[in-house]
Amino acid sequence: MEWFTADGYWLGRLVFQKALAVIYLAAFLTAALQFRALIGERGMLPATEALRRTSWRTAPGLFRLHCSDRFFAVVAWTGCAVSLALIAGADNQVPLGAAMALWALPWLLYLSIVQVGGVWYGFGWESLLLETGFLAVFLGNAGTAPPVLVLWLLRWVLFRLEFGAGLIKWRGDACWRNLTCLDFHHETQPMPGPLSWFFHRLPRPVHRVEVAANHVTQLLVPILLFTPQPVAGAAAGLMVVTQLWLVLSGNFAWLNWLTITLALPAIDWSPVTEPPAQRGAPVWYAVLVVAVTALVLVLSYRPARNLVSRRQVMNRSFDPLHLVNTYGAFGSISRVRLEVVVEGTEDAVVRPGTVWKEYGFRGKPGDPRRVPRQFAPYHLRLDWMMWFAALSPAYARAWFGPFVERLLENDRDTLRLLRHNPFPDAPPAQVRARVFRYRFTTWRELRATGCWWHRTFVRDFLRPTRA
Numbered sequence: 001m002e003w004f005t006a007d008g009y010w011l012g013r014l015v016f017q018k019a020l021a022v023i024y025l026a027a028f029l030t031a032a033l034q035f036r037a038l039i040g041e042r043g044m045l046p047a048t049e050a051l052r053r054t055s056w057r058t059a060p061g062l063f064r065l066h067c068s069d070r071f072f073a074v075v076a077w078t079g080c081a082v083s084l085a086l087i088a089g090a091d092n093q094v095p096l097g098a099a100m101a102l103w104a105l106p107w108l109l110y111l112s113i114v115q116v117g118g119v120w121y122g123f124g125w126e127s128l129l130l131e132t133g134f135l136a137v138f139l140g141n142a143g144t145a146p147p148v149l150v151l152w153l154l155r156w157v158l159f160r161l162e163f164g165a166g167l168i169k170w171r172g173d174a175c176w177r178n179l180t181c182l183d184f185h186h187e188t189q190p191m192p193g194p195l196s197w198f199f200h201r202l203p204r205p206v207h208r209v210e211v212a213a214n215h216v217t218q219l220l221v222p223i224l225l226f227t228p229q230p231v232a233g234a235a236a237g238l239m240v241v242t243q244l245w246l247v248l249s250g251n252f253a254w255l256n257w258l259t260i261t262l263a264l265p266a267i268d269w270s271p272v273t274e275p276p277a278q279r280g281a282p283v284w285y286a287v288l289v290v291a292v293t294a295l296v297l298v299l300s301y302r303p304a305r306n307l308v309s310r311r312q313v314m315n316r317s318f319d320p321l322h323l324v325n326t327y328g329a330f331g332s333i334s335r336v337r338l339e340v341v342v343e344g345t346e347d348a349v350v351r352p353g354t355v356w357k358e359y360g361f362r363g364k365p366g367d368p369r370r371v372p373r374q375f376a377p378y379h380l381r382l383d384w385m386m387w388f389a390a391l392s393p394a395y396a397r398a399w400f401g402p403f404v405e406r407l408l409e410n411d412r413d414t415l416r417l418l419r420h421n422p423f424p425d426a427p428p429a430q431v432r433a434r435v436f437r438y439r440f441t442t443w444r445e446l447r448a449t450g451c452w453w454h455r456t457f458v459r460d461f462l463r464p465t466r467a
Contacts, residue, residue: 166218172331344428360420
């Protein structure tokens with residue numbers, strides 16, 4: 001069945017599979033190290049609450065069978081172990097059917113986690129990982145050449161990801177159309193990285209070029225993915241370069257790395273090396289791939305319709321298994337950076353001389369002297385949600401109160417999400433939260449003060465609260 005396979009893409013598949021396994025590892029490690037405080041039995045938003053609000057039909061997963069902290073830990077750490085096995089090439093050491101089962105396991109485990117994750121797992125890259133991971137099940141292993149249909153389906157994911165993001169920008173904030181969004185975005189993005197200060201300080205004409213290049217890469221280049229080689233490969237390569245620029249300028253969990261991973265199998269690697277000897281595809285495998293392709297095409301109707309709709313929505317799953325989704329980000333850009341600063345005090349009664357000590361977060365801005373850190377592809381879920389909380393208290397209504405309650409208890413699991421606890425010996429008597437405006441300092445301010453940020457008090461977010 002020569003029409004079914006593409007021998008020249010074996011290396012692209014191999015690199016894709018290794019990269020995807022690394023991303024799976026980052027995702028499972030994030031879940032394993034953070035779940036107790038976020039969705040554990042004593043978490044801010046317990047997984048059991050998500051199970052009660054949904055059903056098998058709307059949110060299927062392993063936790064429907066049993067839900068406990070111990071079982072969640074088993075699921076998350078098993079996901080880490082399987083990811084490491086895939087990185088090591090275990091899928092290429094077993095028959096085709098076993099390799100497919102090995103790739104299906106992390107998809108099932110992560111789907112189960114997302115189904116009970118609530119707002120902590122409401123990001124677009126969760127669905128993107130699940131959609132990509134599902135297709136990876138049918139890519140085969142070293143014994144079989146990559147199936148053409150699955151390679152095209154991966155390009156379809158990449159197209160919707162980039163084209164959807166481009167459309168949501170063009171239809172959204174006017175700063176995308178007048179090329180001024182990056183005058184603000186490097187400073188106001190959810191979690192700046194160590195180079196974001198320098199990106200923000202680039203000359204404004206360079207920012208205009210950045211935005212224009214973004215429009216070209218997201219609105220025009222994706223169409224070229226469906227053209228013959230070498231044009232399709234060049235388009236994918238251009239997307240890789242753009243994504244690496246985004247990796248350098250901020251922290252977006254594994255979104256950029258997964259986009260790069262999706263672009264790799266669209267590149268024709270045949271000029272680099274000759275394909276190894278590979279067997280023909282079994283009939284059962286070909287039938288299964290054709291059936292999956294038909295399923296994806298049917299499920300693509302609503303996401304495709306969303307792309308052309310004037311009321312386009314971002315990051316929406318149209319089926320309970322997250323098989324085909326719609327994507328997009330930053331349809332609007334914040335002009336001002338607001339941050340919620342959380343503080344505690346040992347005083348039972350607040351007086352004019354009360355000393356408030358600030359909690360330090362791992363990734364989000366806090367201490368003005370601390371340079372932003374690089375965490376992606378690892379995902380700091382609490383830090384990201386704190387950015388949303390600063391935009392509007394409505395984003396934090398469900399979890400911020402429980403978060404403060406756990407600070408007042410010096411809850412060990414919650415404190416592990418933080419960089420610094422100013423009350424190591426005993427819990428604070430009271431906790432408060434205030435909103436500050438943050439802006440990057442100028443070159444002169446940085447040299448004079450050593451501060452990367454300048455902050456100004458705006459308003460109270462939560463008045464002093466006691467246990």
